[in-house]
Amino acid sequence: MGRTTLKSLAQALNMSVSTVSKALNDSYEISEATKKRVREFAKKHNYQPNVLAQSLKTGKTQTLGVVLPKMTSPFESQILEGMQQTASQHHYRIVIMNSMEDEELEKQALQSMLDKAVDGILFCPIHESSNIELAGKIMEDTPIVIFDRTNYALETHKIGVLNAEGTYSACKHLLDIGRKRIAVFCGARQGISAIRLSGYERAHQEFDIPIDTEYIVHCNVSSISELHIDMERHIERLLSLPFPPDAIVGVADTITTHLLGVLAKMGVAVPETLAVIGFANTDLAFSLNPSLSTIRQPTRDIGEISVNKLVEVINKRHRNQIAWEDIKLPTSIQFRRSTVGKA
């Protein structure tokens, strides 16, 4: 059996295709009587309009593209779920392209969006300037919204978090509870990591505590095993300093969570010897032992707002002269045993 189309409906109902089309689209030029007849008949034969044909005609695909570097950690999947749900409310579907932190793959992903198969793009770039010209070109006819890694030189809406604030609050918390010698474990020297580091610096300035550069650690995050080795090395070094730190702040999910594992393996007492806090969006923070104090990002909101903003732009008549927003959502801190102890 062939699919029910406008044509088949029209034939069966003995009217023209356009009448049926208009009736189903609730056009004012069609009488209530026929509308009802058509609608009922269509429902009975459960007619589903062919979205492809619709899209071809209208130029709208009701599809949003997401390009992001990875999607395995809870942070990304929470964002994705937020996007998915919000998009769904706006009657958009979502196609996901994983750039896998690879600039060439990212290029391909963006390219494949260029063929007018999406109405808008949610983009989390590999780094500050990855595929920037391409992105700019795409933006000429397809709106792009940047999320998470908002330090990207494209004039458009950006949705991220107050990264420096997060680290600042974590440090302030540590200082408040008497930990004055705070080490910080970063990833790369650039990007978000650097911004988060600045919060560390500000906290120290405010509390008039000089920063010991020995305490600023850049970990090798090329792989999990490398990370473990490197962290262990750094911890050993730090603990053998004349003035060893009494706390560590992790500025990325992977770093923070694995840090706790490495410390446990090394037999370092947390929080007695070293208090630990850091960015982490895992639900398992509670299950870690000691339970982990975390800086949480509002992932769901990031996803939701990104989609809302994108849809807003899509529906806007004149895309020039939009006042682009650089939205920074606040992080929230949860104090658990890794900083405050048994309480």
Add this chain to the structure above:
Amino acid sequence: MGRTTLKSLAQALNMSVSTVSKALNDSYEISEATKKRVREFAKKHNYQPNVLAQSLKTGKTQTLGVVLPKMTSPFESQILEGMQQTASQHHYRIVIMNSMEDEELEKQALQSMLDKAVDGILFCPIHESSNIELAGKIMEDTPIVIFDRTNYALETHKIGVLNAEGTYSACKHLLDIGRKRIAVFCGARQGISAIRLSGYERAHQEFDIPIDTEYIVHCNVSSISELHIDMERHIERLLSLPFPPDAIVGVADTITTHLLGVLAKMGVAVPETLAVIGFANTDLAFSLNPSLSTIRQPTRDIGEISVNKLVEVINKRHRNQIAWEDIKLPTSIQFRRSTVGKA
């Protein structure tokens, strides 16, 4: 500037649309000379075929739909990433619909796939019979592959894991290291949970150990906080039995990981008082303290094989008389300190 289309190319090159089309599709009826001319010109004006028009014409969308109950835990996102990558290799894109464990939403998700906007569907059902008639109907013209929750009464390819085997191996491991009183923490009484429980039973039969029904615990998994409360209650009960258990097996990711947190909070020594092992696909197993022995599912393979099988069916001429496969991949166990101690 308008988009470059076949028509605009044809005009500029002063030939017909069909010639250009054939040239770009490398048709044998076009001379090498013109092919080259056309290709170069198209590249220069970076022509991108309109996939919508292509799809409308060919009936193929090069899109796969994924319908799954949730996507926030690492287990699902690992599967998704596997699917995404494999699909990409086959030149398919992926659209994801989240059913959020809700049968009505699942119905909508499936419905929305019905409009011929996808070439095939990767489906992880809410439960054994959710939307089964609808799925059957869809299968009449769009192939479906079931993944993960393979106890679903639809005649098609299914890709899951040897669930009973996993629990069996975990129990065997515990028995081997001298833990003879094993409790098991399950979720619902049906579905995968029940299957995994059967592995528990088989292990006991084989080792000639009678099963104490007090040891079989069904947790309230309606929410995380409920789960915590319920688990704590059960653990208290178990430990005050005349013959308390000396090990616990968790048969679901959430249960296993949160179990460790609850035990830590209660101050129960792991593995001294209770050894813990269970299904869990989190990378954080290492970071948990004690590090967690886990039954791991080959998530990446599940995603990859599901897509491969689906694409295979899509490309098959005669869809009747396919020998449907019920693929069960082996799980793997990683022994860590939560069972074997400091080693």
Add this chain to the structure above:
DNA sequence: TTGTACGCGTTATCAT
């Protein structure tokens, strides 16, 4: 109020 005719961009059939 309803119907006719055309076009969206592509592929495919049939002439030339």
Add this chain to the structure above:
DNA sequence: ATGATAACGCGTACAA
């Protein structure tokens, strides 16, 4: 080897 034409399913300006 190349070109004219129809068709995919839909929306819509225009005619009736």
